[in-house]
Amino acid sequence: NAGVMQNPRHLVRRRGQEARLRCSPMKGHSHVYWYRQLPEEGLKFMVYLQKENIIDESGMPKERFSAEFPKEGPSILRIQQVVRGDSAAYFCASSPPGIGTDTQYFGPGTRLTVL
């Protein structure tokens, strides 16, 4: 049973470019969370999605950031016009529906570097 998959694992972008981070949850999991870990800082919640719905985006910057989890395919975290301060590790976590939805399993992360 494959775990949570994220790609790419490393992404380098120049300032002003777009970054697209993909997350495929564990099989049978329909809840996806995105977290960001800035250098020397803790993990911070960004957004929580279920299939085709954004449930909670309270941790996501209002500008330049968006997320989706379509009916088919992976969840996407999109960062437009990246700036150096976006350089961080972005982790996706998934959990199953129903009882136990608060137990999350993390993917390997995408390390974004903005030049």
Next chain:
Amino acid sequence: QKEVEQNSGPLSVPEGAIASLNCTYSDRGSQSFFWYRQYSGKSPELIMSIYSNGDKEDGRFTAQLNKASQYVSLLIRDSQPSDSATYLCAVIQSGTSYGKLTFGQGTILTVHP
């Protein structure tokens, strides 16, 4: 006051000793508590979850929860060098019916031979 605070460390213990990691939280209504381990450059890995007051044991790991004191801890018995990592305390705060985790800053643990 931070929502979730951990003893800053770093914590260094000899191999075979007990490592004690502590965490306090500000939201008295929090119901779900987790300990994750994160090796350098890797993703967080769930070690323990605890929901009720008292102790919960899993192998060499024991989580302790005291809701009255808003305190959760993790004990690692017979510490091994492979336990050297950053340990993250995470809490689901009240009013949240899903798994939105609030993390502490983490405590770096080093187990030396």
